Amino acid sequence: MSTGVVTAHSVVEPSGRAKTVAATLVIAYAVISMIPLAWILLTGFKSPPDSISYPPKVIFAPTLEGYCNLFTTRSRQTAEYMATLPPATGTCEEIARARNMVIAGPSNYAPRFINSIVIAYGSTFCAVVLGTLAAYGFSRFKVPLADDLLFFILSTRMMPPIAVAIPIYLMYRELGLSDTRLGMILLYTSVNVSLAVWLLKGFIDEIPREYEEAAMVDGYTRFHAFWKVVLPQATTGIAATAIFCLIFAWNEYAFAVLLTSGEAQTAPPFIPIIIGEGGQDWPAVAAGTTLFLVPILAFTVLLRRHLLRGITFGAVRK
């Protein structure tokens, strides 16, 4: 500075001490905010007595009981009956026998998890297809009232889900769509399509028009140019949008708890009602929660570069 020449480095680059302080605070925040998640992971491997001990146990004998309980239903048996049984086969059966129980059958977790997968992927696929088409339309053509239409599309996502659920409930009852996967796929598609249009419009806006125009000069039709020129360029944007839609549909609870009860119920309304003997079976709940969250963790890492864009409907781009 004594020379009077201000370089970018001398002013903008924070000092070493500032960096250390910042790093300490940020890492402290990260560690504290991870405690609840770490606790979910740990609780999944505890036995029920360990999970409710005081003081809370960090070191314990890990067991698969929570995961076994998550996937099975068990029934308590008398000692006489237990004595007549052949030796237990499999880890879960052994764990159940140790608690004087036998496995009565599979629980509903697996079907609910499958429902979540089918509904999340189905609705994501539909929302991305519709969203890509609409986004291209808005991006490349002079649509009358385009701004109003785009606002209308966005505002549908802002509606309180419970308020939307009342008429949907009545409508689905009339149409026979209550508690069906198709009904949920349609509903999630309609919620996600708004995000898809807004995000994809941003991505498609970034693709130079000249590419398609050149293709059309070469004799491509508009659809051909869209298919062969625009779509390949928009792959990253489409993938990022799809993951956002997938996460929304995967996490959604309000519609699911009000509009599904059996057949089409997804995992989020199911996990909280996992109960064991004498109250909530927390290790099983934690196991179910862990399995449910793992895909999202993977997707978050994949998405990290597009996160900002996704959560602001494309308004903020890095």
Next chain:
Amino acid sequence: MTEITPVPSLADRVASASPDWVARRATGLSDRSIAWLFIAPTIVLLLAINIFPLIWTIRLSFTNYRANRPNAPLLSVGIDHYQSILGDPDIWAAMQATAHFVVWTIVLQTLLGFALAYFIDRKFRGHALWTTIILIPMMLSPAVVGNFWRFLYQPQIGLFNYLVAFVSGVPPSSFEMIGSVKLAPWSIILVDTWMWTPYVALIILAGLRSIPDYIYEAAEVDRASKWRQFWSITLPMVLPFIMLAVLFRGIENFKMFDMVNLLTSGGPGSTTEVASITLKREAFEKWRTGFSSAFAVILFVTVFGLANIYVKALNRVRQR
């Protein structure tokens, strides 16, 4: 660029799968009709699943309809429901609970989020990795995670009470987060802040990074103090981003349902009964469909107004 194996184009596929008149016209469409071909499916879906039900709700809000008695005679009650909502102390209590929740989550998340973004922007080694870790809570299902917080908040065995007791020295069974009238509203604010501070931080971080270095350099040349630089450069330039985050969190928390429903279900009593929980109780427990439709319409209008402001804010940020 010679194509050796021609892939059938979308147009060709549409043409081969469509009636003749569509195929004939697919190549010769005006730009406006092509635009509508692209946009119409989305609009039709939204009309069917959002707008048609919305109109239905408005219609029901003027009737005595009850969804659990579909065959009862449908009577018009005029604007009675709207009048009784505006005079209903329970509804006002719910609006107050909602306001308390919205205001405090916004205040805490903005302050914490700003601090977090500011420190991440010091660009220490490994900041990208730690940022990704910090962002994890906001990607998770509020319902599933909120449900687990019920366990963390258990007065005797919960980890939260244990840690608070460990740090502060009060006995862990001396307070109940979700069981006491005084602390329950804070229990939901805390979980929401835990989940969504990263969201606010990420948006503010983008704002901080959008400020060009040369502005600070110029300020440095003018010998402006760091404090002065913060108030005259950093804060004003980040403000649109803060507004964006605040509006978005405001809208989201105004309609908050999942996390609160699982954590406290509106209790104890109705201390944490935010608007959406009241709506659910009226609509799906008491089955007062007409009354709850009127309440839904009022919430719609409020959110619609907020969304309007939100989109204007979005456009302002985008122009930057």
